[in-house]
Amino acid sequence: MDKAEILVIGSGPAGLKAALSAAEQGAEVTLVERDPFLGGQLVKQTHMFFGSKEQYAAERGFKIAEKLSREVEAHPGIRVLCDTTALGYYDDGVVSLEVKGRFATVKPQSLIMATGAQENTLMFPNCDLPGVYGAGAVQTLMNVHGIIPGKRVAMVGAGNIGVIVSYQLLQAGVEVPAIVEALPHIGAYHVHASKVRRMGVPIYTSHTVLSAHGKDSLEKITMVAIDQDRQPVAGTEQELDVDVLCIAVGLTPLTEILFQAGCKMVYIPELGGHVAMRSDTLETSVPNIFVCGDVGGIEEASAAMVEGSIAGLTAARNFGYGKDSYEDQLAAARRELDSLRSGPVGEKIRSGLKRLSSFGEVTQ
Amino acid sequence: MLEKTGVPAREQVEAVKPTQERLAKGPVAIVECFQEIPCDPCYTACKREAFLPFEDINDLPQTDFEKCNGCGICIGACPGLAIFIVDESYADHEALIMIPWEFLPVPAEGSIVQGLNREGEAVAEVKVKDVRSAGKNKKTSIITLIVPKEFAHDIRSIKV
Numbered sequence: 001m002d003k004a005e006i007l008v009i010g011s012g013p014a015g016l017k018a019a020l021s022a023a024e025q026g027a028e029v030t031l032v033e034r035d036p037f038l039g040g041q042l043v044k045q046t047h048m049f050f051g052s053k054e055q056y057a058a059e060r061g062f063k064i065a066e067k068l069s070r071e072v073e074a075h076p077g078i079r080v081l082c083d084t085t086a087l088g089y090y091d092d093g094v095v096s097l098e099v100k101g102r103f104a105t106v107k108p109q110s111l112i113m114a115t116g117a118q119e120n121t122l123m124f125p126n127c128d129l130p131g132v133y134g135a136g137a138v139q140t141l142m143n144v145h146g147i148i149p150g151k152r153v154a155m156v157g158a159g160n161i162g163v164i165v166s167y168q169l170l171q172a173g174v175e176v177p178a179i180v181e182a183l184p185h186i187g188a189y190h191v192h193a194s195k196v197r198r199m200g201v202p203i204y205t206s207h208t209v210l211s212a213h214g215k216d217s218l219e220k221i222t223m224v225a226i227d228q229d230r231q232p233v234a235g236t237e238q239e240l241d242v243d244v245l246c247i248a249v250g251l252t253p254l255t256e257i258l259f260q261a262g263c264k265m266v267y268i269p270e271l272g273g274h275v276a277m278r279s280d281t282l283e284t285s286v287p288n289i290f291v292c293g294d295v296g297g298i299e300e301a302s303a304a305m306v307e308g309s310i311a312g313l314t315a316a317r318n319f320g321y322g323k324d325s326y327e328d329q330l331a332a333a334r335r336e337l338d339s340l341r342s343g344p345v346g347e348k349i350r351s352g353l354k355r356l357s358s359f360g361e362v363t364q
Numbered sequence: 365m366l367e368k369t370g371v372p373a374r375e376q377v378e379a380v381k382p383t384q385e386r387l388a389k390g391p392v393a394i395v396e397c398f399q400e401i402p403c404d405p406c407y408t409a410c411k412r413e414a415f416l417p418f419e420d421i422n423d424l425p426q427t428d429f430e431k432c433n434g435c436g437i438c439i440g441a442c443p444g445l446a447i448f449i450v451d452e453s454y455a456d457h458e459a460l461i462m463i464p465w466e467f468l469p470v471p472a473e474g475s476i477v478q479g480l481n482r483e484g485e486a487v488a489e490v491k492v493k494d495v496r497s498a499g500k501n502k503k504t505s506i507i508t509l510i511v512p513k514e515f516a517h518d519i520r521s522i523k524v
């Protein structure tokens with residue numbers, strides 16, 4: 001069995017920053033990632049990011065991934081294991097891994113969970129027809145492998161993901177005849193929505209997909225307007241010929257390992273599902289297990305990076321690394337995080353975090 | 365309207381428009397960013413300090429049109445692709461507009477393309493005057509179009 005001072009699971013923006021921050025303080029870090037490459041969601045993001053300079057605003061997501069990955073790979077204090085899935089957590093603090101098809105175990109003194117999230121699905125008749133995809137799959141096909149998923153794609157979900165993936169589909173030369181959204185308003189940043197709208201893509205708010213049709217694969221969908229109680233309005237059915245339906249209806253944190261480790265978990269709808277209770281330095285109810293990024297609540301890469309720094313710094317500090325600069329760096333990260341969450345679009349995450357803290361405090 | 369369709373309302377567009385007097389003087393940035401989001405690269409990109417300082421990263425951008433010379437640098441910095449330059453001083457019946465473009469094909473200089481409004485409807489044929497890159501690694505092109513003056517505040521995209 002291997003030993004590790006700090007084990008980081010997941011190499012999205014949160015995990016990369018956590019590994020870097022801890023290693024820069026002098027800690028020994030092992031970073032595991034189930035994909036063959038580092039970067040998490042960032043690898044698929046070809047659009048320019050929001051945020052401020054500190055979080056690489058106006059850079060494209062995959063560029064941020066490249067930059068952080070290079071830093072991580074070059075750092076002598078970080079051991080990187082790609083193609084490595086963390087499988088489970090045992091009572092004695094052992095984490096089991098599948099390393100390129102082989103079983104292995106590691107016993108870290110500290111664990112930073114940065115596993116991100118998985119996509120939600122939607123149920124309707126024939127939702128299992130080939131041609132019905134999740135937005136993540138569509139992005140992976142297009143932006144990692146360079147393959148278009150189809151010729152005419154309808155999108156379900158007008159949140160940031162649905163709207164951005166629609167834009168990327170248009171960039172790939174694919175027609176997008178509709179974005180269908182059940183809510184009465186667009187969840188995406190309005191500038192993103194305006195961007196696809198002025199390319200001629202209609203956004204149908206207060207609409208949903210009633211059913212999909214096709215013999216061997218998707219040929220057509222039926223969409224319908226819905227009322228305040230989310231009930232279909234009779235007579236508003238519309239048929240749309242499409243060969244792909246892309247579902248972008250939200251994400252749920254990937255928390256299995258946190259459950260196994262016995263971290264206190266609560267269900268917070270605003271954060272996307274079950275999340276770990278944690279201290280203000282992101283330590284869970286189990287000492288030396290931290291959360292950062294989407295696994296602690298669905299948010300943004302910008303916030304994930306800052307959370308990663310907080311978790312990495314604190315995990316390292318717990319072993320006596322970087323004690324002198326810790327408070328200053330922590331305070332700076334806190335300010336960044338507060339400012340990112342301060343505006344109207346941060347309302348959901350603020351209320352989610354408030355609800356989470358109402359379940360009690362975690363102090364370490 | 366904006367939150368239901370993605371198309372800003374007339375009043376919103378009017379509210380961020382420079383005065384007729386300023387427009388007549390020459391190129392100027394028009395920033396169609398109507399929602400408070402955590403974003404500020406427009407402010408940090410402008411070397412002429414034409415954006416009022418952001419107290420908070422969620423602030424709406426506000427432009428001092430007198431300081432802006434319409435250079436267009438901010439266009440490529442804005443992840444929302446929400447900034448456009450309008451130059452009404454170009455000719456009697458024609459104006460220049462600059463728009464960001466992230467699609468293929470990139471239109472050729474001198475070619476005629478369809479000018480689309482904020483709803484994506486073709487409203488006029490327009491001529492591509494100039495195409496430039498928004499800087500190394502940016503991959504956004506900035507396209508200058510010659511448009512009929514009456515559409516200078518409607519055309520915001522093109523169909524090549």
Ligand SMILES: Cc1cc2nc3c(=O)[nH]c(=O)nc-3n(C[C@H](O)[C@H](O)[C@H](O)COP(=O)(O)OP(=O)(O)OC[C@H]3O[C@@H](n4cnc5c(N)ncnc54)[C@H](O)[C@@H]3O)c2cc1C
Binds near residue numbers: 034049050
């Ligand atoms: C279409 C789209 C557009 C977006 N646009 C923006 C934007 O403009 N600005 C912005 O700030 N954010 C944006 N985001 C959000 C941003 O990508 C996420 O919030 C961010 O990536 C979350 O970071 P993370 O590190 O928590 O998780 P992720 O990036 O999801 O990374 C988690 C990593 O953990 C790995 N992993 C999971 N489980 C295991 C395991 N058991 N063992 C090993 N590895 C594991 C996964 O493979 C993955 O690589 C966008 C997201 C999408 C989908």
Ligand code: SF4
Binds near residue numbers: 434
């Ligand atoms: S056009 Fe140039 S001067 Fe005007 S706001 Fe943009 S960057 Fe500043």
Ligand code: SF4
Binds near residue numbers: 397425441446
């Ligand atoms: S950079 Fe663009 S999207 Fe961001 S605040 Fe400025 S105008 Fe709005």
